[in-house]
Amino acid sequence: MTANTTEASLPMWRWDPLVRITHWGIVVAVIVNALVVEEGSAFHIWVGYGLAALLALRLLWGLIGPPEARFSAFPPNPSRAIAHVREIASGTHTTHASHNPLGALMVYAIWSCLTAIIATGIAMAPPSAAPWTNLEGKEHAETGVQAAAPVAAEREEGGETEERGERDESPLTEIHEIAVNLLYLLIALHLAGVIFEARRSGRQILTAMLPWPTGAKRA
Amino acid sequence: MRVHAFRSKSGDGQTWTVAAIVALQSLSAAFFVADAFADLQRDGISAHIAVEGPIAVSLFAGIAFGARRLRTMLADARRRDSALAAASGALGEVVQAQFAEWRLTAAEADVALFALKGCDVAQIARLRSTATGTVRAQLARAYAKAGVGSRAALVSLFIEDLLNDVPVPAARRAA
Numbered sequence: 001m002t003a004n005t006t007e008a009s010l011p012m013w014r015w016d017p018l019v020r021i022t023h024w025g026i027v028v029a030v031i032v033n034a035l036v037v038e039e040g041s042a043f044h045i046w047v048g049y050g051l052a053a054l055l056a057l058r059l060l061w062g063l064i065g066p067p068e069a070r071f072s073a074f075p076p077n078p079s080r081a082i083a084h085v086r087e088i089a090s091g092t093h094t095t096h097a098s099h100n101p102l103g104a105l106m107v108y109a110i111w112s113c114l115t116a117i118i119a120t121g122i123a124m125a126p127p128s129a130a131p132w133t134n135l136e137g138k139e140h141a142e143t144g145v146q147a148a149a150p151v152a153a154e155r156e157e158g159g160e161t162e163e164r165g166e167r168d169e170s171p172l173t174e175i176h177e178i179a180v181n182l183l184y185l186l187i188a189l190h191l192a193g194v195i196f197e198a199r200r201s202g203r204q205i206l207t208a209m210l211p212w213p214t215g216a217k218r219a
Numbered sequence: 220m221r222v223h224a225f226r227s228k229s230g231d232g233q234t235w236t237v238a239a240i241v242a243l244q245s246l247s248a249a250f251f252v253a254d255a256f257a258d259l260q261r262d263g264i265s266a267h268i269a270v271e272g273p274i275a276v277s278l279f280a281g282i283a284f285g286a287r288r289l290r291t292m293l294a295d296a297r298r299r300d301s302a303l304a305a306a307s308g309a310l311g312e313v314v315q316a317q318f319a320e321w322r323l324t325a326a327e328a329d330v331a332l333f334a335l336k337g338c339d340v341a342q343i344a345r346l347r348s349t350a351t352g353t354v355r356a357q358l359a360r361a362y363a364k365a366g367v368g369s370r371a372a373l374v375s376l377f378i379e380d381l382l383n384d385v386p387v388p389a390a391r392r393a394a
Contacts, residue, residue, distance in 0.1 A: 016293050017231075017238035018286070025242065053249030057242060057282070064286055066293045127253035128260045 014208050019069050022058040024211050026051055026114070030183070042131035045121070049130070052118045055111065068097050074104035081105050093201055100197070106190050113183045120176040234292050241285040248278040314377060321364040330354055331361040334370050335377070 015023075029051035037043045062071045080101040087094065099107055197205045255271040262268070314335065318328040326347075333343045340358070344351040358370075367373045 016289075017235045018241065018289060021238050021242045049249050049253060050246050053245045054242065056249070057245040057286075060282070060286060064283075064290060066290055066297075127257040130253055130257065 013204070014210075016066055016069060018061050018065065019058070020209060020211055022054045022061070023209060025054045026058075029054065030187075034180070034184075040124075045125045045131055048118065048121045048125075051114070052122070055114055055118065059111070073098035074101075074107065076105060076108045077101060078105070088200065103193065103197075106186065106193060110183070110186050110190065113179055113186055116179040117176060117183065120172045120179065124172050124176065231296075234289060234296065237285060237289045237292060241282060241289060244278060244282045244285060248275070248282060251275060251278060310377070310381075313380075317365075317377070321361075323361055323364055327357050327361040327364070330357045331365075331373065334358060334361075335374060 014020075029047050033044055033047050033051070037047065061069050064070075067073055081104070084101040098104075194205060251271075252275055255268065255275055258265075258271065259268055314332065315328075318331065323331060329347065330343055333346065338346065340351050340354050343358075344354045347354065362368060362370075362373060365373055365376065367376065
């Protein structure tokens with residue numbers, strides 16, 4: 001052993017706090033809405049709007065954040081992703097300041113999927129029918145989406161609204177559910193990709209996103 | 220190194236606070252705007268909306284301002300880190316060059332570097348898996364080659380050059 005410990009004293013690169021907060025905030029929101037709360041309940045809608053806010057903040061950060069967090073650092077580029085796959089196959093390593101090209105595709109896929117889920121979710125439970133709305137919204141707070149459809153229908157003045165409300169709801173629900181299932185698939189792929197990359201190139205990819213400080217690994 | 224760890228940690232705490240506030244503002248803004256949107260749909264333009272409008276604008280302005288502030292803080296922290304890394308790399312080179320000039324053996328140079336970093340004899344012995352007696356002998360030879368009598372004197376040989384521009388009270392009195 002030598003006294004030259006420059007490697008240990010180099011700070012490990014981590015994602016900035018805002019990236020980590022939005023990442024884990026969205027993780028919590030997805031887990032809560034998928035596993036904990038009742039589908040379409042008032043709380044489900046609350047969490048969904050919160051998730052939308054976090055995603056919007058991350059997208060804003062993609063425009064004005066530090067270099068690695070910006071879209072320009074990880075453009076969606078299939079040919080670079082293919083080049084990256086070849087690199088993996090040939091066993092060479094290049095370090096990427098931001099997401100690697102494959103990871104970047106995953107990021108955009110997950111964001112698109114979340115956007116579809118949020119858009120259909122808001123369409124099913126618009127602000128005017130959301131659980132925090134005063135007056136008539138309050139009475140529906142307990143029943144959530146079931147209440148949201150009639151409230152939305154009332155607004156669409158006229159007689160045929162009742163059936164239209166019924167018909168409009170089902171494709172939205174269907175898209176919402178398909179997108180959610182797609183999201184689960186993407187999450188599984190994301191986890192598999194992270195585990196694969198951690199085995200290939202080391203723990204850095206894991207520690208970069210951990211929500212707590214890691215400093216103990218310096219020997 | 221210890222100072223560095225302390226400073227980057229405290230800087231980290233500040234950026235975390237700002238990031239958390241920005242995230243909280245975003246959540247609040249989403250619910251506030253959704254609520255204002257519902258009011259607008261229900262009541263149209265009213266005094267209530269006239270009040271909520273500026274609040275929404277200030278919320279978004281707060282988010283934008285906070286996000287920009289956060290980016291500046293992160294950029295500053297990065298600049299500090301790289302300056303510190305450059306300085307510590309330069310100091311490392313100076314130390315190694317000086318050790319070479321004193322013709323320290325590899326073992327003596329290692330032990331002397333640990334001593335500079337603040338390890339005591341027992342720690343150095345443990346790190347190098349040798350006896351404390353060996354370390355003491357190697358340190359003594361390193362001090363002798365450097366022409367100093369103690370660890371403090373060895374450290375000050377390197378610190379002295381970094382403090383050339385700092386006025387010393389005694390020097391001022393002499394002048």
